[in-house]
Amino acid sequence: MEEGSVESLAEVFRCFICMEKLRDARLCPHCSKLCCFMCIRRWLTEQRSQCPHCRASLQLHELVNCRWAEEVTQQLDTLQMCGMGAKHSDDDRDKCEVHQEKLSVFCWTCRKCICHQCALWGGTVCTDMHGGHTFKPLDEVYDQHVGNINEEVAALRRRLMELISLVQEVERNVDSVRQAKDERVREIRNAVEMMIARLDAQLKSKLITLMGQKNSLTQETELLESLLQEVEHQLRSCSKSELIAKSTELLQMFTQVHRKPMASFVTAPVPADFTSELVPPYDASTFVIQTFSVLQQRADPVYSPPLHVNGLSWRLKVYPDGNGVVRANYLSVFLELSAGLPETSKYEYRVEMLNQSSPDSSKNIVREFASDFEVGE
Incomplete structure (x- = not known):
């Protein structure tokens, strides 16, 4: 038989008052719950004449003697010993200091672990009064705490x-x-x-x-x-x-x-780039075209102020209404080398048209080139 099945069956044959193994078992004729004779007798004589489980009126002589229950519990003990050889019993620390009984009940009102005797007879022999308190099985409360921690x-x-x-x-x-x-x-x-x-x-x-x-x-x-x-x-x-x-x-x-x-x-990643000393950084200048709509009516180009870089002089040549075959359809932009080295040289450059209606740089129009230049073109 599986360990879980043995445990479940053992719970059935556990006294519902003391929560321990049945001793001299008796059965309530109203709810069929099993309990120890000593436990139920003490309850009926010292507390009230009703079943502690179903609350039905109950007298001592009405209890059913279950002689077979002791034999069943012994067989369950044997099965548990065979199937749980490695499992140890509860630690001695989980015992009631007053009754030296196993702690099996949690007083929800006092937020304290107590034994079944404290729960049943606390008002008569214990220093702590538990009459009228709310109780829960200790294992259930323990499982809740373990669940929260897990x-x-x-x-x-x-x-x-x-x-x-x-x-x-x-x-x-x-x-x-x-x-x-x-x-x-x-x-x-x-x-x-x-x-x-x-x-x-x-x-x-x-x-x-x-x-x-x-x-x-x-x-x-x-x-x-x-x-x-x-x-x-x-x-x-x-x-x-x-x-x-x-x-x-x-x-x-x-x-x-x-x-x-x-x-x-979460931190921003470090950019995986390094400054190259072989290729110098870009020198830049911004060219703002005033009265663009008026200039668009003309065919003449508009020149930017010169940009001087390392002895070279550059300027933009802009046709507001386009040039040649793209006239009236596009904006034409050219870069001119107006002063520099006598021989033809190759240069990298970038032209960017800024979107004035949005601060988002991704909406700008960018073109990058690498071309041969000589002075005058």
Whole structure:
């Protein structure tokens, strides 16, 4: 027979008053619940003449003697011993200090673990009065607390996985930065060794930022792992009463962890780019065309003020209404080298038309070229 089936059957043959194994079993003729003779006799003589389970009127002589129940409980004990050889009994710490009975009831009113005698006779022999209080089975309350803790543990595990994922993203970011750096180094290695040294300096700065992000995530990861280990240790080592007592503290620890939002760990990735010293950065100038609608009626071009860069002089030549075959349909823009080197040279340039109605730069029109130029064209 499976362990779960034995446990379920054993619950049927447990006294519903003391929640222990039946001793000299009696059966209520109204609800058919089983109980110990001593328990029900004490209840009927000291409390009230009614069944504690179904509340039906009950006299001692009406109880049904169940001699067969003792034999069944003995057989169940044998099955449990065979199937649960590795399972230990409850710790001695889970015993009532007054009656030295196993703690089996939770007083919901007092928020305290008590034995069945405290629950039944607390008003007569116990210092704590439990008359009229609300009771729940200790195992049920214990399972609720364990369930709450397990939910938090699951949430922490998910948080841990998110942190690990963020660490992996940072590591991939580190790899992409390293790869970009290596590509740039291969490009300029034959030019100047000092450029490589300066690129290494750029790399170090980026990696310092990334490693700072990773260290922060790793510290949070280690903190969560330590907390999970501590919670799992408490779940394994604490008795039911100790765990119930500590559950509020554990839940407060979980709440403290969740106060720091996951968004605080998400950082902007470090751009995987490096400044090239072989290709100088762009020099730029903005050309604003005034009275564009008036100029659009003419065929003449409009020239921008000159842009002087390293001894070269550049200007834009703009046809507001288009030029040649695209006239009246497009805006024509040309770049002219008005002064510079006598020989033909190749230059990279970019022309960008700004969208004045939107600050979103993605709506600008951008064209990039690499062309041969000589002075006058």
